[in-house]
Amino acid sequence: MMGGDSIAAAYVSYNLGINMRLIYNFPSPSKLQVALLKKEGSSSIDVGKDDIGSLKSDTCDLYSSKPCGTSSKPVFENNDKYLVTSKCLKVDSNTYATSKSVIPCDGCPWNSNSVPMLCSFSRCNKVMCEVESKMKNICHTTWSIEFPRNKSGFMRELWKVHMESCVDASAIVVFKDWDIYLLIGSHSHKFVCVNAKSGFIRWGIELEGRIECSAAILDDFSQVVVGCYRGIIYFLDFSNGNICWTFQTRGEVKSQPVIDKRRNLVWCGSHDHCLYALNYRDHCCVYKLPCGGSIFGSPSIDEARDILYVASTSGRVTAISLKVQPFCTLWLHELNVPVFGSLSISSNGNVICCLVDGHVLAFDSSGSIVWKGKTGGPIFAGACISHALPSQALICSRNGSVYSFELEGGDLLWECSVGDPITAAAYVDENLKLVSDSSLSSDRLVCICASSGSIHLLKISWDTTGRVHRPTEFGRLKLQGDIFSSPVMIGGRIFVGCRDDYVHCIAVEAQSSLSN
Numbered sequence: 176m177m178g179g180d181s182i183a184a185a186y187v188s189y190n191l192g193i194n195m196r197l198i199y200n201f202p203s204p205s206k207l208q209v210a211l212l213k214k215e216g217s218s219s220i221d222v223g224k225d226d227i228g229s230l231k232s233d234t235c236d237l238y239s240s241k242p243c244g245t246s247s248k249p250v251f252e253n254n255d256k257y258l259v260t261s262k263c264l265k266v267d268s269n270t271y272a273t274s275k276s277v278i279p280c281d282g283c284p285w286n287s288n289s290v291p292m293l294c295s296f297s298r299c300n301k302v303m304c305e306v307e308s309k310m311k312n313i314c315h316t317t318w319s320i321e322f323p324r325n326k327s328g329f330m331r332e333l334w335k336v337h338m339e340s341c342v343d344a345s346a347i348v349v350f351k352d353w354d355i356y357l358l359i360g361s362h363s364h365k366f367v368c369v370n371a372k373s374g375f376i377r378w379g380i381e382l383e384g385r386i387e388c389s390a391a392i393l394d395d396f397s398q399v400v401v402g403c404y405r406g407i408i409y410f411l412d413f414s415n416g417n418i419c420w421t422f423q424t425r426g427e428v429k430s431q432p433v434i435d436k437r438r439n440l441v442w443c444g445s446h447d448h449c450l451y452a453l454n455y456r457d458h459c460c461v462y463k464l465p466c467g468g469s470i471f472g473s474p475s476i477d478e479a480r481d482i483l484y485v486a487s488t489s490g491r492v493t494a495i496s497l498k499v500q501p502f503c504t505l506w507l508h509e510l511n512v513p514v515f516g517s518l519s520i521s522s523n524g525n526v527i528c529c530l531v532d533g534h535v536l537a538f539d540s541s542g543s544i545v546w547k548g549k550t551g552g553p554i555f556a557g558a559c560i561s562h563a564l565p566s567q568a569l570i571c572s573r574n575g576s577v578y579s580f581e582l583e584g585g586d587l588l589w590e591c592s593v594g595d596p597i598t599a600a601a602y603v604d605e606n607l608k609l610v611s612d613s614s615l616s617s618d619r620l621v622c623i624c625a626s627s628g629s630i631h632l633l634k635i636s637w638d639t640t641g642r643v644h645r646p647t648e649f650g651r652l653k654l655q656g657d658i659f660s661s662p663v664m665i666g667g668r669i670f671v672g673c674r675d676d677y678v679h680c681i682a683v684e685a686q687s688s689l690s691n
Contacts, residue, residue, distance in 0.1 A: 285355075285372060285668060292350035295392050298661035299517060299600045300561040303434065305396060318607055318666055320685065328685040330630065330652040330669070334374025335677040339363035342672025345389040345431075345599075345661040349413075351396055357670055358399055359678050360386025366401060366409075368416060371670065374680060378416040383407055387429045389473075389661075393455060394436040400443070400455075402428025408443055410455060420458045424451065431473040431517065435483075438497065442483060444470025450485050450493075452502070462502055467491040467509075472517035472557055477524055480540050484526050486514035492528055494542060506542035516557035516600070519568065521582045527568050529554040535570055535578075537585060546585030550578050556600035556661060563605040563619050564635065567643075571597040577623055577633070577646075591633060591646045595625035599661040606666040607683075609634065620649055620683065622664040624671055628654040630662070630681065652681060 294304040340363035348371055349356045356377065360366035366386055367379040384405030391400045398419055399411045406424040411417065426446030433442045440461070441453045446469040452462035468489030476483050481497040482505065490510035495502050516529040525545055526538045535548035535558070552574030559569040560582070567588060568580045573596045579588040601623055608617035623631040630653075633646035656675030663670045669681040 285666060293352070293396060295347055295349045295396075296663050296665055297347040297391070297431070298345040298389060298602065298663060299519060299557050299559045300603055300605065303392070303394070305394065320607070320609060326685070327648070328632065328650040328683055330632065330650050330681050331684055332652075333668075333680045333682045335679045336367065336369055336374060336376060338365055338367070338672070338676055338678055340365075340385070340676055341656075341674045342676065342678050343387045343659045343674070344672055346663050346670045346672065346678065347390045347392065347399075348663050348665060348670060349392055349396065351413075357678070357680075358390045358392075358401075359672060360388070360390070360401060360403075361672070361676070361678075362386070363676075364403070366390075366411070366416075368399075368413075369678070371668075371680065380411065380416045380418075382409060384427070389431040391432040391434055391441070393441075394434055398455070400432045400434075400441050402430070402432070402443060402445075404428075406445060406447070408432065408441075408451075408453065422451070422453055422460060424449065426469065430470045433474050433476060433483075435476060435497070437478075442474050442476070442485075444472075444474065444485060444487070446470070448487065448489075450474065461500070464493065464495065464502075464504070466493060468513070471515045475518040475520050475526065477520050477526075477540065480524060482540060484518045484520070484538075486518055486528055488513040488515070490514060490530070492518075492526075492538070494526075494538075494540070508538070508542065510536070515555045519558040519560050521560055521568070523583070525582065527558040527560070527582075529556070529558060529570055531555065533572060533574075535568075535580060535585075537582075548578070548580045548585050548587065550574065551576060552596075555598045559601040559603060561603035561605055563603050564621075569601040569603070569621065571599065571601055571623060573597065573626075575625070577601060577621075579643075588643060589645045593623055593625055593629070593631045595627040595629055597623060598626045598659050599624045602662045602664045604664040604667065620664070621646065622662045622669055624658040624660070624662050626657050626659060628656050628658050628673065628675075630654065630658070630669065630671065632683065650683065654679065 296302055338361035340361050342361045344360050346357050346359045355371040357369045357371040362385040364381045364385055366382055368377040370377055382403045384403035386403050388402040397413055399413050402408045404427045406426050406428055408422045408428055410419045412419055424445035424447050428445050430444035435442055439454055439456045441455050444450045448466055448468055450464045450466050451460055454461050466485055466487040468487035470487050474483055474485040483495045483497055486492045490512045491507055493507040494505040496505050512530040512532045515531055519527045524540050528536045531553050533550045533552055533554055537545040539545050550572040552572040554572055556571055566582050568582055570578045575595050576590050576592045578590050581588055601621055604620045610617045618634050618636045621633045631651050632649040634649040635646050636644045654673045654675060656673045658673050660672030667683040672678045
């Protein structure tokens, strides 16, 4: 299985040597065939300027938003009854918290004596806090565990929730007060809020279309934002899942929304080739930008420079100034190769863009290409940038390898193969360190999920000079279905969706080290 139709088409085109951009410019196979036949007698193909659209932005007066009362329905009427009849596997978290084999230790959020937080974690190590000044403290909060460098760990499933169909979306994990929640949707149209410690479902709702979009949460943590295949962007009450309001686009919504706290906006792309800015206070669309192709990946905002970046399957990368309204386009690049992954921004303001043909580009804020890299296969997910691995961008490829590029100049630091194709993004556990008696440095764990269903943990070590060693495998676990969901890993807990119709919570364990 390759995954969604768009990913499958792009991968086949890559292998056949067909210009992948054509797939997204022609609405039917017959029109694409005609275009390819014409190509035999000419040097170029006219993709049609009408299909690309004007770069001019405008207010979304042709699109509708609506309040509560859509045809979406709750998954269950009574929460207690649903917990009994669902296929959710409950595991007593206290059993694991006191076990000598589980990595998390005192003060870890998975134990009862953890401190209250208000923040969210989502794919590619994206973290958001209610108060920006607390971001650094939360991101840099780590729990160290003594672990010999020559030992391996292993993984065990703590709980799983049945989602009634494939789970290709990635989870968002929300820390709110003393509780921790996971929110995710599936192809069954079902979207749920789960207690991330126990696996019990807090609430659920059935949306109007299948869900591959990863959710986001507003800056005040009052509402969850998620899109579906019917082109609807939902704003759900975080406490109970009730629909607060919706916005209708003209294509499937697979792109994870981005919260723009300074302007009270949610930015979200659609398969109708447009990027939307939705004011979540006034419940209206204030800006729309044609992007030349469908938008799979999440846009990214450079808060320091007030610039938003977005890429599409036509290969267009656009930079938008957010300093004043109306917003304006600063620059754009036509790369002519589809971009599926989310864009990532490094600490120096460079934008990392992964192309489906395996190339990696870094742009500066003015649009200049700073460096170029190349992997050995197609890339369908964005770069993972983490403060725990300074100066590195981790990129996964369908050839089964993970690549680490140096952020400043693009040098390849290391490559590690897991043996199976990878469609999802990597995730670095920023809240867990492995410390060895024989070394003053600490090791980090990186979670990689292969499309075959195998979850790999890579251990990255440094020597006393600060030189990074090539990763070694720390542990591996095989699920019963393919994985296209990108994992989230926090303090030794992994959350990931799977095509076995479940969302899983996996614990990292190290029996030998903690029994000493």
